[in-house]
């Protein structure tokens with residue numbers, strides 16, 4: 001099964017108390033109420049980097065040149081109880097843009113210190129990779145979400161402390 005492709009970008013800036021990251025409170029749809037990075041689904045045939053440029057503008061009103069995006073990771077999310085939610089997420093970081101982030105139809109933007117991420121208000125996988133990614137480590141991990149469609153319950157990376165992924169193929173729908 002080809003996974004749905006999505007992108008997410010974290011804008012970073014230097015604040016008085018340290019590096020800050022822009023998150024947005026999702027106003028509706030999947031993940032409503034959560035704090036998320038700027039992003040969304042790739043359009044058909046769209047390069048993930050160009051999708052990130054488009055989503056940043058749609059969700060925050062700021063303009064980013066494609067070359068200012070640093071590819072920081074690729075994440076796989078599997079939802080065995082809601083297969084259509086499964087997705088592959090291209091992660092970018094950006095330190096240079098034009099404009100001031102503003103509230104959009106989808107998100108209410110807010111800056112947070114990278115050292116004080118509001119992880120309890122984010123998708124549950126964030127705790128396992130986002131702090132490292134924001135510090136500059138490239139992240140390539142897979143997560144399985146449980147029946148609550150909220151909680152990451154397994155990962156292919158033993159270092160995150162979750163149970164291992166089941167064997168390849170065992171999550172496929174019966175034919």
Ligand SMILES: COc1nc(N)nc2c1ncn2[C@H]1C[C@H](O)[C@@H](COP(=O)(O)OP(=O)(O)OP(=O)(O)O)O1
Nearest residue numbers: 006008029030031036037039040041077123125126
């Ligand atoms: C840690 O961050 C995230 N973890 C997980 N597991 N999923 C995330 C995270 N941040 C965003 N997401 C998901 C949620 C959605 O599947 C997509 C984004 O969806 P959205 O509906 O905002 O996508 P758009 O393309 O903007 O939607 P429309 O095309 O319907 O406007 O990423």
